[in-house]
Amino acid sequence: MAHLLHIDSSPRGKRSHSRRMTREFVEAWQQSHPHDTVTYRDVGRQPVPHVDEPWIAAAYTPPEQRSPELWEALSVSDRLIDELIAADILVIGVPMYNFSVPSTFKAYLDQIVRAGRTFAVDPEDAENPYKPLLHGKKMFVITARGSSGFGPGERYGHMNYQDPYLRVAFGFIGITDITSIHVENDEHSSESLAASIANAQAQITALTAA
Ligand SMILES: Cc1cc2nc3c(=O)[nH]c(=O)nc-3n(C[C@H](O)[C@H](O)[C@H](O)COP(=O)(O)O)c2cc1C
Numbered sequence: 774m775a776h777l778l779h780i781d782s783s784p785r786g787k788r789s790h791s792r793r794m795t796r797e798f799v800e801a802w803q804q805s806h807p808h809d810t811v812t813y814r815d816v817g818r819q820p821v822p823h824v825d826e827p828w829i830a831a832a833y834t835p836p837e838q839r840s841p842e843l844w845e846a847l848s849v850s851d852r853l854i855d856e857l858i859a860a861d862i863l864v865i866g867v868p869m870y871n872f873s874v875p876s877t878f879k880a881y882l883d884q885i886v887r888a889g890r891t892f893a894v895d896p897e898d899a900e901n902p903y904k905p906l907l908h909g910k911k912m913f914v915i916t917a918r919g920s921s922g923f924g925p926g927e928r929y930g931h932m933n934y935q936d937p938y939l940r941v942a943f944g945f946i947g948i949t950d951i952t953s954i955h956v957e958n959d960e961h962s963s964e965s966l967a968a969s970i971a972n973a974q975a976q977i978t979a980l981t982a983a
Contacts, residue, residue, distance in 0.1 A: 774808045778860035782817040782878040783868050783917065790956040791866030791917035792817075794973055798864050798913060798954075801981035812856055820877040821849055821884050832887055850884045857885055863912040863948070869919070873934040882942050891946040905947030912951045913980065914939055915973070919960035952980065 779799050783789035799811060824832075828850065831843035839847075857863075867874050874882075888894055893904040916935060923933040940951060954976045958965040 774810070775806065775861040776859055777802065777809060777811045777862045777864055778856060779811055779813045780863065780865040780881070781813075781815050782866060782875050782881070784817045784875070784877070786818070789817075789866070789868070789917065790959060790970065791868055791915050794915040794917070794954065794956055794970075794977065795864050795866035797974065798915065798977045798981060801977055802862075802864070805982055809862075812860065814853075814856065816877050816881045817875065821853065821881050823880050824850075824883045832889075836889070850887055851890075853881070853884050854887065854890050857891070858907065861910060863910060864915070865912065866915045866917070867935065867939065868917045869923070869935045872932045873938055886942060886946055903945065905945065907947035910948050910950065912943060912948050914951060914953045915956065916953065917956045917959060919958070921957035921961070921965070921969070923955075923957075954980075 777799060779795060781789070781792045781795055783791050785792065787793075803809060803811070825846075827843065827846035831839055831846040832850070834843055867878055870876070873879075885891055891906050893906055895902050895904055898904075914936075918935075920929065922928040922930070923935070924930055936953060940949075943949070943951060954973045955969070956966075956973045957969045
């Protein structure tokens with residue numbers, strides 16, 4: 774039995790392709806893995822706070838020296854990290870916004886990429902001081918984009934700061950087993966969008982049955 778963490782980050786509701794695809798993914802997954810459990814988090818419509826000065830002061834104070842106020846400053850971060858640690862599988866929906874991720878998703882990442890909880894710093898190891906603390910997790914990313922051609926060598930490949938960024942940020946904390954599905958052409962012809970959705974759905978069927 775596995776535990777899934779399902780995260781959406783589009784501010785859109787019914788019109789959101791990433792939201793629809795993550796829902797279809799999780800429903801299909803539950804059909805073929807009926808004993809698996811799911812936690813849902815919506816950072817698109819219920820954004821998490823940005824990190825602020827008390828957060829930074831707390832995160833860089835050793836736990837044994839933190840005051841109650843400093844612990845409180847990290848309470849959202851701790852809750853989000855506990856939720857992440859509890860998951861075996863992540864299913865995340867991420868629109869492309871200005872070639873990267875929405876700021877709400879960045880705010881989420883800033884809360885979960887935290888020294889001492891999701892990565893460690895070893896000052897003795899000058900070559901490689903940063904050590905990921907998460908292991909064995911699998912992640913499925915479903916992106917949605919207005920255009921297409923963001924793959925390596927394609928016309929907009931050099932402008933894609935979404936896939937590489939997600940791989941670097943999650944890889945830094947130890948989530949390296951990442952499978953991506955893309956829904957593209959939201960801003961182009963309805964035929965090209967429909968073809969992209971059908972392609973994503975075929976991938977979802979294959980991945981969730983595996
Ligand atoms: C603020 C904003 C920025 C966007 N930037 C891009 C972009 O850089 N590249 C792109 O292909 N589409 C871009 N789009 C289009 C969205 O990626 C597209 O509509 C996608 O389907 C949104 O995800 P959703 O359907 O899950 O809401 C942008 C849309 C918005 C609202």
